[in-house]
Amino acid sequence: MVLNVQNTAGLGNFALSVTIQLLANNGKSTDLVLDYRIGDVGSFTTLTTYTDPNAFGSTTVNFNSAQLSAWNDQSSDIWFRIAAVNASTGSSGSSRDTFGIDDFSLTYSAV
Numbered sequence: 001m002v003l004n005v006q007n008t009a010g011l012g013n014f015a016l017s018v019t020i021q022l023l024a025n026n027g028k029s030t031d032l033v034l035d036y037r038i039g040d041v042g043s044f045t046t047l048t049t050y051t052d053p054n055a056f057g058s059t060t061v062n063f064n065s066a067q068l069s070a071w072n073d074q075s076s077d078i079w080f081r082i083a084a085v086n087a088s089t090g091s092s093g094s095s096r097d098t099f100g101i102d103d104f105s106l107t108y109s110a111v
Contacts, residue, residue, distance in 0.1 A: 026097050058102070
């Protein structure tokens with residue numbers, strides 16, 4: 001999942017919340033990285049890693065304005081993503097776990 005914010009000029013105090021759901025626990029586990037990049041090139045900055053719990057359920061992940069302060073008043077694009085950046089682990093020949101994303105919320109204010 002990728003969210004592209006074209007710019008945040010004049011905006012700040014960002015807070016983000018997202019619920020990650022493990023919908024099907026199959027034989028291969030995959031951890032997900034939640035990260036962002038400012039601009040269209042360069043490295044992503046990791047906010048956190050969601051570790052596959054190997055059990056059906058939901059986990060809400062929250063980021064406050066201090067954690068997202070780099071997003072404030074940017075003239076460049078901001079890219080936020082939830083991605084499996086490492087190989088899955090588990091039983092050979094099995095399917096990967098199935099994830100869902102729900103309850104996405106992004107708030108901010110004028111600066």
